[in-house]
Amino acid sequence: MKPLEYHAPTSLDEAISILKAEGSQAAALSGGTDLIIQNRARPLDLAHMVDIKRIPELNVLEYDAKNGLRLGAAVPCYKVAEYEPIVRLYPALAEGAELIGSIQIQSRATVGGNICNGSPAADTICALIVLSAICAIRGPDGNRDVPAVDFMVGPGETALKPGEILVEMRLPPPPAQSSNAYLRFIPRNEMDIAVVCAAANITMDDKGVTCTAATVAIGAVGPTPILVQAAGAVLTGAKLDAAAIAKAAKAASAAARPIDDHRGTVEFRTHVAGVLTRRTVELAAQRIKEDAK
Amino acid sequence: MEQHEAQKNEYNIIGTRPIRHDGEDKVTGRAQYGADISFPDQLYGKVLRSPHAHARILSIDTSKALAMPGVRAVTTAEDLPRLKDRMVAGEAGAENIRYVTERVLASDKALFEGHPIAAVAATDPWIAEEAVKAIEVKYEVLTAVTEVRDAMKDDTPPLHGELTTETLGEKSKKATNIVRHTRHKRGDPDKGFAEADLVIEREFETKTVHQGYIEPHNATALYRSDGQITLWTSTQAPFWVRRDLAELFDIPLSRIKVVPMEIGGGFGGKIAVYLEPLAILLSKKSGRPVKMIMTREEVFYASGPASGTVTRIKIGVKKDGTITAATAWMAYEAGAFPSNWAMVGSMCVLACYRLENLQIDAYDVLTNTSKVMAYRAPSSPQAMFGVESIIDEIAIKLDMDPLELRLKNAVQEGDRRADGPKFHRIGLKETIRAAMESEHYKSPLPSGANRSRGVASGFWFNAGMQSSATVGINMDGTANVTTGSVDIGGSRASMAIMAAEALGLTAEQVRPIVADTDSIGYTDVTGGSRTTFATGYAVYEACQDVIRQLKTRVAKLWDVQEDKVEWGDGAFHHVDNGKSPMSVGDLGPKLEATGGPVMGHGTVNPKGVGAGFGIHIADIEVDPDTGKVTILRYTAVQDVGQAIHPAYVEGQMQGGATQGIGWALNEEYIRDAEGRMLNPGFLDYRVPTALDVPDIETILVEVPNPGHPYGVRGVGETPIVPPMGTIHNAIARAIGLRMRSLPMSPPKVLHEILQRGQTVEAAAPVTS
Numbered sequence A: 001m002k003p004l005e006y007h008a009p010t011s012l013d014e015a016i017s018i019l020k021a022e023g024s025q026a027a028a029l030s031g032g033t034d035l036i037i038q039n040r041a042r043p044l045d046l047a048h049m050v051d052i053k054r055i056p057e058l059n060v061l062e063y064d065a066k067n068g069l070r071l072g073a074a075v076p077c078y079k080v081a082e083y084e085p086i087v088r089l090y091p092a093l094a095e096g097a098e099l100i101g102s103i104q105i106q107s108r109a110t111v112g113g114n115i116c117n118g119s120p121a122a123d124t125i126c127a128l129i130v131l132s133a134i135c136a137i138r139g140p141d142g143n144r145d146v147p148a149v150d151f152m153v154g155p156g157e158t159a160l161k162p163g164e165i166l167v168e169m170r171l172p173p174p175p176a177q178s179s180n181a182y183l184r185f186i187p188r189n190e191m192d193i194a195v196v197c198a199a200a201n202i203t204m205d206d207k208g209v210t211c212t213a214a215t216v217a218i219g220a221v222g223p224t225p226i227l228v229q230a231a232g233a234v235l236t237g238a239k240l241d242a243a244a245i246a247k248a249a250k251a252a253s254a255a256a257r258p259i260d261d262h263r264g265t266v267e268f269r270t271h272v273a274g275v276l277t278r279r280t281v282e283l284a285a286q287r288i289k290e291d292a293k
Numbered sequence B: 001m002e003q004h005e006a007q008k009n010e011y012n013i014i015g016t017r018p019i020r021h022d023g024e025d026k027v028t029g030r031a032q033y034g035a036d037i038s039f040p041d042q043l044y045g046k047v048l049r050s051p052h053a054h055a056r057i058l059s060i061d062t063s064k065a066l067a068m069p070g071v072r073a074v075t076t077a078e079d080l081p082r083l084k085d086r087m088v089a090g091e092a093g094a095e096n097i098r099y100v101t102e103r104v105l106a107s108d109k110a111l112f113e114g115h116p117i118a119a120v121a122a123t124d125p126w127i128a129e130e131a132v133k134a135i136e137v138k139y140e141v142l143t144a145v146t147e148v149r150d151a152m153k154d155d156t157p158p159l160h161g162e163l164t165t166e167t168l169g170e171k172s173k174k175a176t177n178i179v180r181h182t183r184h185k186r187g188d189p190d191k192g193f194a195e196a197d198l199v200i201e202r203e204f205e206t207k208t209v210h211q212g213y214i215e216p217h218n219a220t221a222l223y224r225s226d227g228q229i230t231l232w233t234s235t236q237a238p239f240w241v242r243r244d245l246a247e248l249f250d251i252p253l254s255r256i257k258v259v260p261m262e263i264g265g266g267f268g269g270k271i272a273v274y275l276e277p278l279a280i281l282l283s284k285k286s287g288r289p290v291k292m293i294m295t296r297e298e299v300f301y302a303s304g305p306a307s308g309t310v311t312r313i314k315i316g317v318k319k320d321g322t323i324t325a326a327t328a329w330m331a332y333e334a335g336a337f338p339s340n341w342a343m344v345g346s347m348c349v350l351a352c353y354r355l356e357n358l359q360i361d362a363y364d365v366l367t368n369t370s371k372v373m374a375y376r377a378p379s380s381p382q383a384m385f386g387v388e389s390i391i392d393e394i395a396i397k398l399d400m401d402p403l404e405l406r407l408k409n410a411v412q413e414g415d416r417r418a419d420g421p422k423f424h425r426i427g428l429k430e431t432i433r434a435a436m437e438s439e440h441y442k443s444p445l446p447s448g449a450n451r452s453r454g455v456a457s458g459f460w461f462n463a464g465m466q467s468s469a470t471v472g473i474n475m476d477g478t479a480n481v482t483t484g485s486v487d488i489g490g491s492r493a494s495m496a497i498m499a500a501e502a503l504g505l506t507a508e509q510v511r512p513i514v515a516d517t518d519s520i521g522y523t524d525v526t527g528g529s530r531t532t533f534a535t536g537y538a539v540y541e542a543c544q545d546v547i548r549q550l551k552t553r554v555a556k557l558w559d560v561q562e563d564k565v566e567w568g569d570g571a572f573h574h575v576d577n578g579k580s581p582m583s584v585g586d587l588g589p590k591l592e593a594t595g596g597p598v599m600g601h602g603t604v605n606p607k608g609v610g611a612g613f614g615i616h617i618a619d620i621e622v623d624p625d626t627g628k629v630t631i632l633r634y635t636a637v638q639d640v641g642q643a644i645h646p647a648y649v650e651g652q653m654q655g656g657a658t659q660g661i662g663w664a665l666n667e668e669y670i671r672d673a674e675g676r677m678l679n680p681g682f683l684d685y686r687v688p689t690a691l692d693v694p695d696i697e698t699i700l701v702e703v704p705n706p707g708h709p710y711g712v713r714g715v716g717e718t719p720i721v722p723p724m725g726t727i728h729n730a731i732a733r734a735i736g737l738r739m740r741s742l743p744m745s746p747p748k749v750l751h752e753i754l755q756r757g758q759t760v761e762a763a764a765p766v767t768s
């Protein structure tokens, strides 16, 4: 392991200029729960770590009914999982944040780091996709927005260009009669990486009978998380009965493009992508019912 | 040897639960582990390991590493004496010193991924790490064989060109990967099977697993200029480490002092030497203390896991459940050097059952994996897994209660194990009955789909071997107890309790001490469930020695003949009741005036070992959509002999069961086609977390071992044996699928479910 220089800028511009100047020798350090381990296990040959936790813009956490949620990239997961508007309105995101590691990890780990790490098994990305999150990015060439669904482009690869920083994620306010859920499968009950994961976001009509909008995303079953449009399509306009949900589950299994590895087989992941789709849709639907009470 | 009959409630201190003497240090973090040792001038050692599971080493160039600033020494196999073939004492029987040398540092061939090639000492660990990378090694990569089935094939090239198979004492002509073929035969199995109403034969598979101790291997060595060596290390067997090092370096034992540090788990994996000889070589070359600690990855690659196995078991029964014959064919992964684990397994496989006709054939097979070492009841879990599955299948087919079937065929005192020895007083039947009468077994399953209950039995020999102890009486009548047994599972407390019982003191009045190899007589490993039995026996003998000596003092004080003084109920009495009784506490202040200090010695090599049997009961639920198994309730029942400190007995049973549950459900070495491990960390090598096991209930069956003054049997190993069969049988009864392959991880269970197309109703719920 080489010696490292640690930077702790307090402004976005300063952080961006260090990242730009040092190029591939530098990386943004959020909670460090991916970065530090990766740098030890297979040295990334980093010479600079740029701690972004002191930058005010990255620590925003606010909700209002008109604009929705603003979640700064450096807000630690435990805060995300506890924040009342998130728990109430974006439970899928709270569920993802709450699953990451342990209490110790969640005190450091961030949603920003989770998606910038680029793992298709990341526990918050499916939720962000189904909740139509927009990733606000700032870099040497200014600001740009990327939808969460386009944020990951390959295993360990994101839409971020050299020198760019993820500033915050913006989630639109959820419509009435809607809810969402996230589930992952791990062989144990704690401390594991998703072998398969899924999130669903469901909106029902006023009577709570027919589904008017549905999005399903699955993760760890391909090089990037997958928005399963076919699943959303079969649910939209349907009554959420067993047959419709089974069709959505089938669509998710069909959309999965997993590999065999030491965490799971193609067969397992394909099948369980459908199972978790069914369970998240059911869970979201049940939440809408409970909210109506 | 005397026969002792221990009676329950006969004791004052034995069977109580005092706070352990090392507890405060351990919960506050003050206890000194290997990583805590530090010297002002120490160097840090790192190991260069083979990235290949099998490769010829063409050249090693260390010049660039040596030239790096801060690097003080580099060592390779050239620095170890090249010894001739000679059998030396090993973990499970003798081993050739040449193979030990070769295992410690590879010379011409790397035989497993992680095989040490060279080691470096530098002024800080990061320099040492960089220097390791600067060593240039040229390899010719060879085909790696990691599965026993492949290694046994005729056309697989043998790992060691010269090694031949030993079959029943005879050597084969041809070099092979089969180290040894062990056979036990009794009666006429063919005739037995012909007499059976039902015969079931099945094949089973288990994968390589690791002990999973939390503390990685470590060693700090100081090679002094006068040639004396001091070694601080985490080991279960300081005297064995000293012996192995003396053999490796071909020097007298008295030149080596091994200081055992506190140990963060071992389970059989911390017996052999790994870093110790490297630290010594580096210290010798640099003249400074050298500290080495493995990373978790190194522990997985290059310490000694437990064998992956293939077994084929056949059992025949009469309609009434009487077993008429059984055969077992077993192949065990040995790793890259000869070992004896299949042989050990052959002694365990059928140990629970009374058999007139049997045949066992066991094969130790070389593979390109790190040499297999002991893991809690070594070899018994893999062997008994298959047997326990078939017994369960038979119970279902005969519509018998699975515990009733086991009781009907259970061994008892006087029956012979397959390999010959007769059982002394054992408590298998008592254990089965206790399980049948348990609240758990009698209560209905918690209601719900895909749930059921499984049971299985387990066996371990327990061990005797040599131990030494001294007991010193303090001037106030309290005592110090010194042994050479490293305390892994609470043995300090157990030794103090036994000494307190013997001397009429309280557990708190006894200070238990673990000594280094210079400071106590020879003592074998802490392992094999022998410590409370054998070292406890030595402590008992040392206390008897103290009592003999004190008797003389009492006689002097009372001015009577010694035969007028009697020891009983924790005090000396005058036979004619002419004097008021004197306790050890009363005598302490009088020692100086009556002849000086009193110190007792005990050394033993006891033969009256009592085997341990257990029955486990598990209620589980299978998620038919994902193949995930949830354990709803779990009970471990075991004949523990006399429980000295019941809390630590229960802890052993819970710990063993938990490790067995991990082995059953998720733990396995996953290797790629080149033999490289893909999951060398606790993220993907999945030991159970606290959320994966319920609170494990324990039922202690106390059938005292007549071969021990306090009835001790040993308890640590047996509880890892039953879980695989227990959970396997529960799954089979819940969803009608017999996996017959460990681990029963979600992808494997789901695969079987999908293959069958649908889940079926429970085949046969165990409970009424």
Ligand SMILES: Cc1cc2nc3c(=O)[nH]c(=O)nc-3n(C[C@H](O)[C@H](O)[C@H](O)COP(=O)(O)OP(=O)(O)OC[C@H]3O[C@@H](n4cnc5c(N)ncnc54)[C@H](O)[C@@H]3O)c2cc1C
Binding pocket: A027, A028, A029, A030, A031, A032, A033, A034, A035, A036, A037, A052, A073, A074, A099, A100, A101, A102, A105, A108, A109, A110, A111, A112, A113, A114, A115, A116, A117, A121, A122, A123, A124, A160, A164, A165, A166, A167, A191, A192, A193, A194
């Ligand atoms: C014990 C343990 C358990 C874990 N369990 C889980 C789990 O259950 N589920 C799961 O999904 N993950 C898990 N992880 C992985 C990790 O904790 C999460 O991915 C976490 O969310 C990463 O966040 P971080 O803030 O620590 O990221 P960091 O490690 O700081 O950063 C990760 C990557 O993103 C880059 N980066 C971070 N922030 C930005 C930014 N704002 N702009 C640009 N680039 C940025 C970094 O340069 C780095 O490449 C676990 C890790 C550990 C050590």
